[in-house]
Amino acid sequence: MPKVSQDNRTKKWRLKLSLNKKQIMFSFGSNKREALKLERRINSILDDSIQRLHLEKLIDNGKAEGVSNKELIQRILVNPDVSKAVTQEEKIEPEKLLESIDKFIAKKYEAFKTDSISNATFENYKNSLKKLKEFVEYKNLSFVDDFNEEVGNEFAFFLKDTKKLSNGSVSSYFNQCRVYFQWLIKSNLTALKNNPLPKKKVIKRKLNFTINDFFSLIDYMESKNPNERLIQFLQFALKTGWRISEITGINLETDVDWENEVVLRSGKTDKIKKPYQLINGSIAHLREWKARNVSNYAFSLKNGHKADKSRLGKNIKKYCLEAGLKAHILVHNLRRLFITTQMEQGANSNDIATYLGVSIRMVEQVYNATKQEDSATRLGKFSTIFQKEKQ
CATH class of the missing domain: 1.10.443.10 (Intergrase catalytic core)
Incomplete structure (x- = not known):
């Protein structure tokens, strides 16, 4: 997490950022306001795992280009979404569902190893996506783009009826799996424009007695x-x-x-x-x-x-x-x-x-x-x- 502090000797304001095991220092002179502004901006970026990757790429590109400290700060403040800077060659075509799920789990595991997420959060993602993989195999779905909103509703009934889960559990699994689909969309791994899983899914079980x-x-x-x-x-x-x-x-x-x-x-x-x-x-x-x-x-x-x-x-x-x-x-x-x-x-x-x-x-x-x-x-x-x- 970024931390703003003042150098005791020079009295200059600085922001220290630990990102992917790298220590990055931004200097602001006497401009404390700008330092706090960047701190808030980076905090909002780090809340999103996709934007975090964009930030890493932006900083790496800036270092490689040899841009100044001031220019790098402006790039982060103005346009932290590096997806616009990703070249066409880097964009990945829609891939197989099971492979992309495994890739997402691996990404979350890396986040866990770098203390970006807790062990409990990682296990929640892992268990939710395990249920998603079971559904994908059950429906014999091949590609990411096959998972539309209609299939998303079927996933809800699969959890409710086949797995005998409560509404609360269904909503919990949905929230975790939504993050996976959001990652696919932001990473250009699918042609889907909208998340196929609703934000909140309440499944009404049929009354089984009269x-x-x-x-x-x-x-x-x-x-x-x-x-x-x-x-x-x-x-x-x-x-x-x-x-x-x-x-x-x-x-x-x-x-x-x-x-x-x-x-x-x-x-x-x-x-x-x-x-x-x-x-x-x-x-x-x-x-x-x-x-x-x-x-x-x-x-x-x-x-x-x-x-x-x-x-x-x-x-x-x-x-x-x-x-x-x-x-x-x-x-x-x-x-x-x-x-x-x-x-x-x-x-x-x-x-x-x-x-x-x-x-x-x-x-x-x-x-x-x-x-x-x-x-x-x-x-x-x-x-x-x-x-x-x-x-």
Whole structure:
């Protein structure tokens, strides 16, 4: 990194730069302002690995030409992008994908060896590009230019479905691989003009269980030695669409207005609890649980502690397997099932967003899933308050 300092003897300002194991000194006389200006400029260049290479080439060319210190400083300030100075002979034609990926990994390894990037950063690049290589081999892609935006979307689904990665992991891999494609474009190794990978990719997994699956699970649980706490929790979760923490955090003594069927609830971004109207007869499940007098918290454990997500998930999975359901009902996906079912019945996305305390975009693009053909048979158990009365 560049460092501005003042010579104790001559009182002249200078900038010392370590670049690719070379020590370079720029002298500014009494012009501290110019030294700081160059320091800021070089710092911005070093943030980009491609521009860093351009800077190295610019300095090497300047030294070879024997330009003055002042002229070299001006070249850096005015035009640090040496790509304009690269000759046609140096431009490389689009090459094979796998070879270019290996070349990029080698470049990042060199950056790691020179302490330009940390070991953790290098490993992140390495792992991300390993996934990209697997996809390239899976799709049998040969050249860089074959990787367009459509293929980029397929890469996202490959990570999501084949590799079973979360949205966060997909976004992380995308960010690392975007740098690789950006390097290809800036280095003239491809005819691609735009990065084929989107900046942020959110893959919406299809809802893999239906209303019928839910009621089949409830029927099975009721036919066996029933786990009343879990049954009440599942029904309340589906009828309200609330998050697990919002449900298990309900204090039956202080948070519930039993007469008006209102609950004080704090959402993910709420700093204080806000009143929310209970719908679909969900108040009955809270009343039944309160009558059991287990603890002040809704659907708590036998010892009175709050129910936790991990234990709930394991118990639900166990019952799904016993009931022979192909799809396992994930607790948070009950929120998606709630929204999907409400919208199928004609509910307005703005009303749902207001009720759940999320954005309309979250309702329409993230939580809402594809229509379910088999959900109509037992919807009598599951009415909506959002449905408008027929005129």
